[in-house]
Amino acid sequence: MFQSFRLAMAWVHTWFGLVLGFVLMAAFFFGALSVFDREIDRWAIPSTRFAPQPMPSFDAILRPAFESMQPTPEAIAEMRPRVDGPMPQRFDTVESWSAYTTHRDPVVALYAGFDVPNAKDPEEAIWAYRTIDPRDGAALPDDHLKIGSGFFYPMHYSLTLEWRSLGYWIVGLAALTMLAALVSGVVMHRKLFREFFTFRPDKAALRSVLDLHNLTGVVALPFHFFFAFTGLVIFAGIYFPVGHTQLHGLHDLHERLEADETGLPHERAGTPAALASVDAMVEEAQRRWAARGMAGDVGFLALTHVGDANGYVSVYRAGTDRIALTGEGIHFKAATGEVLREDPPPTAVGRVSEFLTGLHLQHFRHWLLRGLYVLGGLAGCACIATGFVFFVEKRKRQHAKQGTQGARVVDALAVTTITGMVLAALSILVANRLLPGDLPARGDWEQRVFWFAWLFALIHASWRSAPVARGERNPAWREQCWAIAALAVFAVLANWIGTGDALWRTFATYWPVAGVDMALLATAALATFAARRLKADAVVIATQGRTVAVPEAAHG
Amino acid sequence: MADAVMLLGALIACVVGMGWLALAMEPHARQVWGRALPTSRSTLLRTLGAFGLALALSLCLAVDHASMAVLVWIMALALAALLTAFTLAWCARWLRVLAPWIVP
Amino acid sequence: MTTPRAQLAARVAAALLGGYVFAWGFIAAGMSLLFAAGMEFHDAEFLASALGLLAFLAVFLWAFAARRVWLVWAALAGGGALLAVVGSFTQAALLGGAGA
Secondary structure (H helix, E strand, O other): OOOOOOHHHHHHHHHHHHHHHHHHHHHHHHHHHHOOHHHHHHHHHHHOOOOOOOOOOOHHHHHHHHHHOOHHHHHHHHHHHEEEEOOOOOOOOOOOEEEEEEOOOOEEEEEEEEEEOOOOOOOEEEEEEEHHHHOOOOOOOOOOOOOHHHHHHHHHHHHOOOHHHHHHHHHHHHHHHHHHHHHHHHHOOOOOOOOOOOOOOOOOOOHHHHHHHHHHHHHHHHHHHHHHHHHHHHOOOOOOHHHHHHHHHHHHHHHHHHHHOOOOOOOOOOOEOOOHOOOOHHHHHHHHHHHOOOOOOOOEEEEEEOOOOOEEEEEEEOOOOOOOOEEEEEEEEOOOOOOEEEOOOOHHHHHHHHHHHHHHHOOOOOOOHHHHHHHHHHHHHHHHHHHHHHHHHHHHHHHHHHOOOOOHHHHHHHHHHHHHHHHHHHHHHHHHHHHOOOOOOOHHHHHHHHHHHHHHHHHHHHHHHHHHHHHHOOOOHHHHHHHHHHHHHHHHHHHHHHOOOOOOHHHHHHHHHHHHHHHHHHHHHHHHHHHHHHHHHEEEEOOOOEEEEOOOOOOO | OHHHHHHEEEHHHHHHHHHHHOOOOOHHHHHHHOOOOOHHHHHHHHHHHHHHHHHHHHHHHOOOOOOOOHHHHHHHHHHHHHHHHHHHHHHHHHHHHHOOOOOO | OOOHHHHHHHHHHHHHHHHHHHHHHHHHHHHHHHHOOOHHHHHHHHHHHHHHHHHHHHHHHHHHHHHOOHHHHHHHHHHHHHHHHHHHHHHHHHHHHOOO
16 A cells, blocks of 8 residues: 555654654653652652662561551552452451662662452452651651652653553553654665764754754664663563463463472461561571672562461562662571572573663663663654654645644644643642642642643643644744743752752752752753744744744844 | 773763764765865774774773673763764864864 | 545554554464473563564564555464464463373
8 A cells, every 4th residue: 555665664653653752752751750760759758868778677677667567548449349248457468578679769668468358369469558768667658759760650651541551551552653663764764874973953944853853763773672672571461461361371380380399389378487587588698699709789578478387588689780670589488597499590581581671670870871871761752852843844834725733733732742741740840849748648739730730731832833823833832941941940949948958068968869950950951042042043024914934044 | 980980981982983983974074174085084084983982892891791881882872973963063173173184 | 445544544453453463472372382392481471572572563564564454464363363372272282281
């Protein structure tokens, strides 16, 4: 149906790129922010602005915290449809306790999984979560939203749309589209090497926008490809749950074989047993890692079948100095502390799997690489954004003549997804500083502000988009740039006034917050530059009651 | 500290290497010097460019183990390519400093 | 004859739905055959999934480039189903043999 392979690829690139590009912008932008998610958490929750801490003592700090954890009423209500018979309000059979920390975490995340009696699925578990200060075990209030790791991060992989994993599927489709757009883009771009460094901002808008689109797409091509691909690989179990459906027989067979082989019991014994000193087990694990020449911190600590004779404790090394997230697991019998198993080195395929996952999730300590990741993410945003702008520029004069609204609609959506999305992100940060500290469900209110700000940006962009239907530029671009500049500066001021952490102080003493403030100021500067540039470009001449935009001639 | 210095060196090597590769291309040589270069000069620049990128990779490998070093290098190449492209677009003449033996 | 819009819709459906069926079958067959060949289960699952995703990308693009859309449907939906059967067949053989 297409005249040639190249034309077929061009069609896929244009139309799938356009439709899924809006989702991809969110994935790339919030993904870029997620590189420094924990630093954004520090900015959003001032009480956690202290230095990163190692995994604390289990016996002294973690155990009392775990023992007091129970699922929330909301979690219990959500579980009710999956239970036959009476719904307990307390859960006493603990399947697992786990704690995870990285070299960037001042606070520790705790997870407790409980057996659900009378559940329809015998493997069903109900979860409780808590964040604690590792220095004393004090719990962080539940409604202090971790704007970085608890909002921006899930935003980038699921648009926070949890209903039936719909958001995961949408982002997954967008990721597949990204891969298709990269391959089809390479097919379309005949002069990939010849035009590798080509960017001609002095030429007509269509040419210079396309140059920038090609530039940002090609120079970071490995990054764009690998992040889309590894994102899909990480969630492959959601998209293709073969092992839990069609081939669950093999999965269950493997679990039985593995339990026999590793000596780590799959089921509870049913007889209670005490818990030996976990701190002693952690010490032993660290001793063994050091003996292998791999001294390191504890990244992940997990207790399985808690309180049972079959219980075991697993200690994993944090992958701070490597791409893999955690590794070198050592498992101990919970009741006695004897070593049950040292995980063998990963297989070749296992190493590839660790590399691909760790490359994307980046829990390693390498500040340059993290910074370069943000650059890659922003390059991806620039690539998608210039794609939209090119689409509109190419068609708006033609649509103006025909009297159709297509270019106008795409332009309004583009403004919403580019400047509008930044405005929404800034709005949640500002709300975080302005809302009362003791407001119940504060995190929910912050999220509402985010969505309303984005909606407002859409309304503004649509309302102001009439000129596009005449073949001219939408003034909303410039107006939202000014709004970004103002909000970003306001956020920095609000942080200073609200917490007393002025930038010149945090610059020397607490770089996570200084970093966020500086990024906000840089955003304001960039937005100001863009707004002024957009104004210089469009000289409005009133001729016979009609306004005509004179682009590019009046370059500032 | 030594690591930071070597990584900085790797970044510089990437930027300079990309600059040389760009200068070896005719349209960019014209942007920078106003004329095309003889083939021998272009080849020299291309060779220097490849050498610069290779030096950057070896510096990256000296700091981190291979899997991380390769990622750092690939991302540094992207940054260097962008910087080169923007320099060519707005202040092409600055790149003359990379090949001072060529007379404009 | 079908309108261009209907033809495009058929292509998109073939690429997405046919592609998904093909990828599923690829992963099922790949996973079970690798496991049968002795690879650790989660390794087999990962490798088959990673390759399956790349296969999805390839057939997705092919669905638009191919001349005849009926061929695309046959290859992707048919091929995918066939591969899925291979997966189930291999599983049955392994489970029967293990006598579990």
